[in-house]
Amino acid sequence: MYASTGGKSSILAGLISEGIADPIVDETLAAVGMSSDPQEAVAVATHGVRIDNERHFDLVRVLVTAAALDETAKETLTRANRSYREALGVVAGRLEDLDALGQGMLVDRAADILWFFLGHHSWRLYVTDSGWSWNDTEKWLAEQVSAALLSDRAD
Structure with a gap:
């Protein structure tokens, strides 16, 4: 099987590529783009990120572990994180468009x-390491994102 697929790292890279292409990403970004309220945009983004993390949680955990030992896995994780961060950049851009970012942000x-707040590491910290529910984690992270990013005008 490995000979036909290129080995464990190639299989993992293929699975991660499917995760990156998960429709929830585009659906979430579209919903954020339609949001006219900054709090709603944060809530929508946090929920979409939660769904994506929940769907691919075990796969990302395996990838993070493999990346410490395998160069191909490390490159795959780097690519996945770059894509993840680019999507979060779209969210940040929408908050800027709404004139909702704190002064000078x-x-x-x-x-x-x-x-920092919505990366896969935060979900792992609260859900796995601390035993929080996905719902509690989502609610708390959305509150933290709002507090950290939104200006007083966005309340």
Whole structure:
């Protein structure tokens, strides 16, 4: 089987590519783009990211572990993270379009903050390591993102 597929790393890369192409990403970004309220945009983004993480949670966990030992897995994780961060950049851009970012907040900084709170590492920390439910994690992370990014005008 490995001879025909290119080995474990190639199989993993193929599965991750399917995860990156999950329609929830485009659906979430479209919904964020339609949001006229910054709080709603954050809630929609957080929910979409939650669904994506929940669907691919085990696969990402395997990839993170494999990336420590295998160069192809590391490259796959880097590519997946870049795609993830680009999507979060779209969310940050929408918040900027809504004039909702805190004073002096740049889109790139907002995208970094979104990655900090909504990256796969945060879901793993709360859901797996701390035993939080997906619902509790989603609610708390959305609150933290709003507090960190949104200006007082966005309330």
